[in-house]
Amino acid sequence: MVSGGRRRPVVAVGAHVVFEGRSWQVVALEGPVVRLVDERGVVASMLVGYLCAAPDFALVGAAPVAGVPQWGLFQTVPLRERERALAWQRHIHEIECGLPDGPGGVGVARAQYGPGRSMAERERAKAEEMRASGWAVSVATVQRMRGRYRRQGLWGLVDKRTMRGASATGRSDERVVVAVLEALRRQRGRSKGTVEGLRRLTGEILDRAHGPGVVALPSRATFYRLVNALADPAELPGRAARTASATTPPFAAVVASRPGEQVQVDTTRLDVMAVLGDGRLGRPELTIAVDVATRSIVAAVLRPAGTKAVDAALLLAEMAVPHPMRPHWPEALELSRASVPYERLAAIDGRLEGAAARPVIVPETIVVDRGRVFVSEAFVAACETLGVSVQPAPPRRPAAKGVVERTFGAINTLFCQHVAGYTGSNTTVRGHGVEDEACWTVPQLQELLDEWIVCGWQSRPHEGLRHPMTPGAALTPNEMWGALVGACGYVPVPLTGRDYVELLPVRWHRVTERGIRIDHRTYDHPVLGACRGRSSGVAARGGKWEIHHNPHDGRLVWIRLPGGKFAEVPWIHRDHVNAPFDVHAWRHVRESVERRGDRERHEADLAEALAALLREGRPAVGPARGGSRRSREREDIAAGRAVPGARRVVRQAGTGHDGRAANSEGVAGFVFPGRVPGAATHDGVGVESWDDLDGGDEFLDEDPDSETEAGSGGASGGGVGFGLYDAHAEAELW
Known part of the structure; x- marks a missing residue:
């Protein structure tokens, strides 16, 4: 060497x-x-x-080799000491190579530092020179500074005494410091008190250790400063205790490099008062799925109350299905207008033609909290069917799902506060007339939310989305999806109507001569002929038959036949009810109708009461209208008349809402944003969105007792008809 x-x-x-x-x-x-x-x-x-x-x-x-100069620490040294260290560096350079500027410096070496001088002679000459200049140094000092410079570089020439910081306890008596630490130790793990209580405990410790009055306590201000310096910030008296929900380091931000790598799902109450199916007011529950890589809201479902496992399961399938354009949406919301490689995507997946500008993402991993809905067997089974892994978040750690939690806040800020019936984030900011202002039903709010996601979220720049090539510009979720799809690719996942039925909840019932009996409702169809009074062959279920049902639409169920196929079985009174209803509306009707001795008569009464409930609020006969403003608005909603916030659309001559022929003059009317019955379905799927699973048509006929002539399409002269629910059309969709 x-x-x-x-x-x-x-x-x-x-x-x-x-x-x-x-x-x-x-x-x-x-x-x-x-x-x-x-x-x-x-x-x-x-x-x-x-x-x-x-x-x-x-x-x-x-x-030892001198390391890289620690310029960051060197800048913290006082200016006088920095100048002193730089002067020592010039002296050492002159000793070692003859020039103050070091190797490569300009000039001629002085005689006492020339090539003919040994290192010991140079050190003695430098010590004499520095003493003559007023430096109190010796040859040993010069040698010691040379050694420091070789080991630590310029940082070794700094006088470390100038870097000593003040003690955290100052000039406090060491006995007092020890007593304060002992008092803090005794209080650890107990309910927090005040600093004054800790001061008394410290005084007791001092009296026991050194005798009464031997060691005096410092003043209150000094004691407070001493406690702040010695105590853990999370254990300071008078401050909030560290709870289990507090984020404990180390933790890191969630990073995803491709669409679907991680999707976060959660549920919360929407800050909007809505009109529920039974006429009451309430805040619906919103369940959303947010893709971490693109910050896209890939699915959103509103339910009146009590989100069920089927809602979370159907949310998965909605992510993999393109979202169709609604008839009243502007063309600017089409996927072909978005900043994505539309031509290449449409060539791979024909379902994207005419789709809305929302990403189609099949998740790889879904992060959920430990709520009962997301850890249920139905949700986990649905994830396994689609090849999705479920990752429960740590208990009481909301930061583990920070992306979806922050998205809820953005929805309240950017969407909810502009909707009639906005309740605010808490009661302190809630207005006095929220109940009177509420006028939207849950399906109408779902339609508004779907449109806002396309035009108000997916096209809005997000500060968390930055492309490596353009870090100074924030991208929109659609732009980030387009960029990542070009790098990671896109694989369509076709889902059929059978797949949707498989995701619905399962119940096991016997098929009797009357049909299938569920919650005081009878379902019957000729297809049950071979199943009546017979066993299904499933010994584990006592020979009962597998029934799939939609909790949000009780008008029909599906039975698995011996061959494995599903058959649709309608409710025997479905003709009385021309709109979907959930279990909450049904229970409300059951409580309102007295139980009769005759089962058939009782069920017919329930069907009539349910139909009356869904028709509630229709216009009264005659010009006079009484009641409160809120009741009149609900009547307008059910009847389809104009209310604040409604949209006006003009139906062209030749078509009605249900796609059949209308009158030649065309009909103009006010309709709420919602699904139009008979709208074009998506290729390969057969449903527009999850409203189709719930029965599709949310609109009610203005006059259910009026007769419609054949071929008129329900658009009788000048009326504002919304059309009855067509069960056969719904069956064709499935």
Whole structure:
């Protein structure tokens, strides 16, 4: 090993090195190959780079090499000490190479530092020179400063005494400091008190340890400063305790590099008062799925109350299905207008033609909280069916789902506060007339939310989305999806009507001569002829039959036949009810109708009461209208008349709402944003969105007792008809 001046040590023939825990001697160097011999005579040959890259490689006897100058710490040194260290550096350079500016400096070396002088002579000359200039140094000081400079560089020339910080306890008595620490230790784990209580405890500890009055307590202000310096910030008296929900480091931000790598799902109450199916007011529950990589809201479902496992399961399938355009949406919301490679995507997946500008993302991992809905068997089974892994978040750690939690706040800020019936985030900011202002039903709010996601969220720049090539510009969720799809690819996942039925909840019932009896409702159809009074063959269920039902639409169920196919079985009174209803509306009707002795008569009464409930609020006969403003608005909603916030659309001549022929003059009317019955379905799927699963048509006929002539399409002269629910059309959709 050879070294000279401040050069780094090098490997040479004859040098001793440490490799693999043993000492070796370099006996030969042939180009990039080095040959080593250990103490036992074992010979080894290897590349020099492999030898030097070994974790335990070291040169025996090599002097320490000065590290990179610590300029960050050097800038914290007082100016006077920095100037002193730089002066020492010039003196050391002149001792070692003859020039104050170091190797490569301009000028001629002075005689006392010339090539003919030894290092000891140069050090003595430099000490005499510095003493003559007023520096109190000796030869030993010069040698010590040279050694520091070789080991630590410029930082070694700094006087560390100037860097000493003040003690956290100042000039407090050490006995008081020990007593305060003991008092804090005793209070740890107990309910928090005040600093004054801690001061009294400290005084008691001092009196017991040193005698009464021997050690005086400091003043209140000094004691407060001492406690702040010694106590853990989370254990300071008078501050909130560290709870289990507090984020405990270490933690890191969630990073996803491709669409669907991680999707976060959660449920919360929407800050909007809505008109529920039974006429009452309430805040619906919103369940959303947010893709972390693109910040896209890939699915959103509103339910009146009590989100069920089927809602979370159907949310998964909605992510993989393109969202169709609604008839009243502007063309600017089409996927073809978005900043995505539309032509390439449409060539792969024909369902994207005419779709709305929302990403189609199949999740790989879904992060959920430990709510009962998301850990249910139905949800986990649905995830397994679609090949999705479920990752429960740590208990009481909302930061683990920070993306979806922040998205809820953005929905309240950007959407909810502009909707009639906005309740505010808490009761302190809630208005006085929220109940009177509420006029939207849950399906109408769902339609408004779907449109806002396309035009108000997917096209809005997000500060969390930055492309590596353009870090200064924030991208929209659609732009980020387009960029990542080009890099990661896109694989369509076709889902059929059978797949949707498989995701619905399952119940096991017997098929009697009357049909299938569920919650005082009878379902019957000729297809049950071969199943009546017979066993299904499933011994684990006592021979009962597998029934799939939609909790949000009780008008029909599906039964799995012996061949494995599903058959649709309608409610026997479905003709009385021309709109979907959920279990809450049904229970409300049951409580309102007295139980009769005759089962058939009782069920017919329930059907009539349910139909009356869904027709509630229709216009009264005659010009006079009484009641409160809120009741009149609900009547307008059910009847389809204009209310604040409604949209006006003009139906062209030749078509009605249900796609059949209208009158030749065309009909103009007010309709709420919602699904239009008979609208074009999506290729390969057969449903527009999850409203189709719930029965599709949310609109009610203005006059259910009026007769419609054949071929008129329900658009009788000048009326504002919304059309009855067509069960056969719904069956064709499935």
